[in-house]
Amino acid sequence: MGGQSDKWVLMVTAQTPTNIAVIKYWGKRDETLILPINDSISVTLDPDHLCTTTTVAVSPSFDQDRMWLNGKEISLLGGRFQSCLRELRSRASDFEDEKRGIKIKKADWEKLNLHIASYNNFPTAAGLASSAAGLACFVFALAKLMNLKEDHSQLSAIARQGSGSACRSLYGGFVKWIMGKEENGSDSIAVQLADEKHWDDLVIVIAVVSARQKETSSTSGMQDSCKTSMLIQHRAKEVVPKRVIQMEEAIEKRDFPSFARLACADSNQFHAVCLDTSPPIFYMNDTSHKIISCVEKWNRSEESPQVAYTFDAGPNAVMIARNRKTAALLLQRLLFHFPPHSDTDLNSYVIGDKSILQDVGVRDMKDVENLPAPPEIKDNIPAQKSKGEVSYFICTRPGRGPTVLSDSQALLNPETGLPK
Ligand code: DP6
Numbered sequence: 001m002g003g004q005s006d007k008w009v010l011m012v013t014a015q016t017p018t019n020i021a022v023i024k025y026w027g028k029r030d031e032t033l034i035l036p037i038n039d040s041i042s043v044t045l046d047p048d049h050l051c052t053t054t055t056v057a058v059s060p061s062f063d064q065d066r067m068w069l070n071g072k073e074i075s076l077l078g079g080r081f082q083s084c085l086r087e088l089r090s091r092a093s094d095f096e097d098e099k100r101g102i103k104i105k106k107a108d109w110e111k112l113n114l115h116i117a118s119y120n121n122f123p124t125a126a127g128l129a130s131s132a133a134g135l136a137c138f139v140f141a142l143a144k145l146m147n148l149k150e151d152h153s154q155l156s157a158i159a160r161q162g163s164g165s166a167c168r169s170l171y172g173g174f175v176k177w178i179m180g181k182e183e184n185g186s187d188s189i190a191v192q193l194a195d196e197k198h199w200d201d202l203v204i205v206i207a208v209v210s211a212r213q214k215e216t217s218s219t220s221g222m223q224d225s226c227k228t229s230m231l232i233q234h235r236a237k238e239v240v241p242k243r244v245i246q247m248e249e250a251i252e253k254r255d256f257p258s259f260a261r262l263a264c265a266d267s268n269q270f271h272a273v274c275l276d277t278s279p280p281i282f283y284m285n286d287t288s289h290k291i292i293s294c295v296e297k298w299n300r301s302e303e304s305p306q307v308a309y310t311f312d313a314g315p316n317a318v319m320i321a322r323n324r325k326t327a328a329l330l331l332q333r334l335l336f337h338f339p340p341h342s343d344t345d346l347n348s349y350v351i352g353d354k355s356i357l358q359d360v361g362v363r364d365m366k367d368v369e370n371l372p373a374p375p376e377i378k379d380n381i382p383a384q385k386s387k388g389e390v391s392y393f394i395c396t397r398p399g400r401g402p403t404v405l406s407d408s409q410a411l412l413n414p415e416t417g418l419p420k
Helices: 079-091 106-110 130-145 152-159 164-170 218-228 231-253 256-275 286-301 324-337 356-360 365-369
Strands: 010-017 019-023 028-030 040-044 051-059 066-069 072-074 095-097 102-104 113-120 174-177 190-194 203-209 307-310 317-321 350-352 390-396 403-405
Touching (some): 019 307, 051 130, 079 152, 164 190, 203 324, 256 317, 324 390
Antiparallel strands (some): 019 040, 040 174, 203 317
16 A cells, blocks of 8 residues: 555546436335345436536545535445445455556555545435435446446446445446346346437426425335335236336337336336325325326327326426427426416526427517417316426436546545545
8 A cells, every 4th residue: 555655645536327217116125235126127317417426535544434415524324335335345456556656455445445525416305316326426436446347237236235226327328227036136236228329319307396395215115115015016026027028128119109108107106006005105296296187188189198207206207208399399388387486587497408498489487478278278177377386397318327527527635535
């Protein structure tokens, strides 16, 4: 260890996307190893709009492992961080940078302390799978720093022990988490079904729904479902295995109607399992239900589905449109039904890929107010407007997997190893 001096700080900065499940993971067969009771499939979201950036650093001058999230120091003592750190340290390899006089032997990684700084480019509190991107980035960045020889699937098995859904963020595009059979979890890994270029017509619109109360965490929610719901067993044994095969085929063939039917049905069944849990868990709220009705009504009025919706453990809607044209028609409907409070600026109401607003044909709030009612709304039923129920919309698309960033984008100071 060391070199001419013990002053060196070695760093890696990485960026990792979030993902949205279109076949949901809900229920564990092993709480510590985080092994699921069914396979799941997700779409990786473009990290340009939603991602975690993490800098990890090692130095002989650090006297303990420390971590900062969005600038605030947090504890690394939790069991899940510790599981990931243990797995990573045990697989670390020798590292040498002759120019800088840095030499780290495999065994040194057990003794060297780490500094980790992580930052989400979206509000953590919005409930947008920040733990998936966060844990995936934690594992990916440390694996690079510690010179692990493992491939992304093997890294996914480490990220899985931080948070189940995190294992799917190790790849871009379309990803399957195979539940596996082994008791030690070695075959419970993520694999890429197709990369983000395979189906690049898709456009994703997220409605961040204003939530009043704190939701039940996924971890405890799925524990309760496993203990009390009969539906969850039927879902895991009979429904999901068939759906996973159909979903893989829909993705392979870019068959949007099948993709949309499967995604909507699976989201609805996941929420039915939540309702079947005792006490029942309500993740969706009135606004979520109104969004489902709006999409269902429109899909029904067309020959085949134009948009898929899916909801995780919270009220936010993730909608996947078959192309840009349908995404614009979707946003037109959403802005009509869910206008912002009058003092909101359109520029902060639709974020991400704002260029979609040109396709919608709205430049400012005046244009939003003048949007016509969608044609599928019957004249005898007055069109409903729900002002202020959506906090904002994010427009994005399927995106790439984790990447290593340059040191100029590091969140830690290269001399001190402390947050910048
Ligand atoms: C509804 O991965 O957050 O988003 O493994 O306990 O950390 P833990 O749970 P988590 O659960 C995600 C549940 C979900 C569905 C999904 O992402 O597949």
